[in-house]
Amino acid sequence: MANIIPPSFDHNLLCGRSPPRISFHHPEYTTDPPPASAPTLVTSAFNISSGQIFFLNNQSRGGNKSTRISSFSMISGLVWKCYCISQGLAPSTQARLMFNASIHKRLCPPLPKTYFGNAVIRKFATSKVSQITSNPVAAVAEIVQTAIDGITDDFIRSFIDYLEVMKGRILRPALDLKQSELRISSISRLPASDADFGWGAPQQLSMAEATGNNVVYVLDEPGNKRGYQVYVTLDPTLMPRFKKAFYQELLSEGTEKHDYFTLQSTGNRSRI
Template sequence: MTVITSTSTVVPSKPTPSGLLWLSESDQMAPWTHAPLVYIYRHNNNNTIPFVMETMRNSLSEALVHYYPLAGRLHWIEGGRLELDCNAMGAQLLEAYSEAKLDELGDFAPTDTVQDLIPKVDYTTPIENWPLFLVQLTRFRCGGLCLGVAISDSVVDGQAANSFINSWAKLARGENLGDDQIPFHDRTVLRSRKPLMPPRFDHVEYTTKPPLLIGSMDSQAEQQKETSVTLLKVTSDQVESLRKIANQNMVMRLTRPYSKYEAIAGHMWRCACKARASNNRQSTRVRIGVEVRNRLKPALPRGYFGNAMFGTVTSNCLSGDLLSNPLSYASGKLREAIERMTDEYIRSALDFMASQKHIGWLRNNFHIRGYTNAPFLGNPNISIGSWINLPFYDADFGWGKPVYVGPGLLNIDGKSFIMPSPVADGSLIIALRLQTQYMDSFKKFFYADMDCKEPHAMSAKL
């Protein structure tokens, strides 16, 4: 059991810019909930980590001077949109203690036990009351430590959040931030042109609903089914094996080989179809988040602190086609969705969002279990996020690097993230939530097919 021993509000250590900060359409599109992360630390000699709460509090106060939007508060405005008031009301810092040992948490998959390590936000209260950054520091009986984070998805994406955490860690070590670590806060670089142009593309990622199971009128029954979470470990040799398989038996001409993400995500998509024993004629698609800082022309300024993550989807594919074709077929569909995100397409998407009188219907992927007021991204579909290139393990607060960093919650069926491992040898970790009845089969296919010259084609149920 985890017991909260203290709660405090941490404000910037110096005066910071005040007033309203304009939020881009990509900020508006993000869920208004908080993204949960856990950072796990062990002492090398299995002793208590030399942890000083005052150091953490003071360094967080200093970090909020540079990252002052996180000390502000959100407000609802017309059209279901939000504005950010930089009022320096501060972040929330909690200290907790657990009688458990870190080993009792297993591999730190986002189970209910791990969720206790994340600060709780009362979403029934007015949004003006919600801190945008909350952190819970939990000491364990074994001497280990967990830093549990809840950070507003309306204010930052994964890269921005990671930049903040690593900068805070550097300040906690007594070091200063370099010029290349100072955040850029002007989000108007993503403002649509005036007068507003009509979209130049058909933005199916917003205008079309995910496929439903054959014979179903809605996804309500699927949303009610029991789900489970798991962490899948993938060695560097297995990663390279999948990449090699994906780049064999090409079904389309490539200008460059398929990436780690495209190979692994394609494999996961096929395994989901196999595990679910989908009808050959079952339509399915993958939702992908694409980080666009360097896809725009010109690229966003260095240190851009905001949401630069845009959702895209593959074309609808038949399960039978995914399973009867080589892995390169699935990887190719993912490549098509990712390469769609050009500067012109992104600008068109921003114009599409800006043209909506009410933007609420476009939001999805909320970080709340059982939340049904958003599109269901699960069976027969899957959502595969990539955290492969995020430097999570640079978060050294003075007691060494974390031994694990991952999501504190996966809220719906089919949601997953491909993440770096702490070993830094090219191996990866996949966090996945799937309907319980399919999880064992998914794991079996995931590993059994990985080392084959070509993952077995498998006919789906007729």
């Protein structure tokens, strides 16, 4: 019993400051009402290996590794570029990519390892479409990585102060995305692939249903601890263009093409 460390429930660690100091723009939340009806959607799942990520990273950057780029940023860069291509957006359009990030180690001082509570923040990466569609995937990934690295203690405290100032208003996450916006979330570190109910390891992990337009989820590939499954939800008319751009990017970097399957908004799956 002496080695058991109790959880920390000190939520005062994430309280707002007095007086509040909002030093950043925080468009991740909105007071706009949700849409009246949901559009028809289709979700496709794409397998991508760690080897493909490695080749995208190294070949696109020409061996220049001055900037550390995570696997999440590489996947985000690939998906973001293909999304902008599929949408046919004007080059001057300002595109935004929303993502979630843990703030446990980004605060000064960091939150206790045993902290029990919500410690995730939303943030946008922003760039002109021309900078996304005309550059290698790794260059787009650097835009994402720069946005992630910008989640500093000052940014987080400003974000918390903003939420405190807006308390009492109908404030909700800006998840009703425009055509120029995409949201990506990674749940690849959750140990779902280790689940065993007596029949062995799961053969397939997937989202139960489409969760929103222009939404991407990154999961671990079952049976492959180093691979990923990327679930992309779009308007059905745009998915063929996304798939074409996705595999063109992979094949242009000398990587292997992987199969994908589609998940209709009704939850029915069909392999292509």
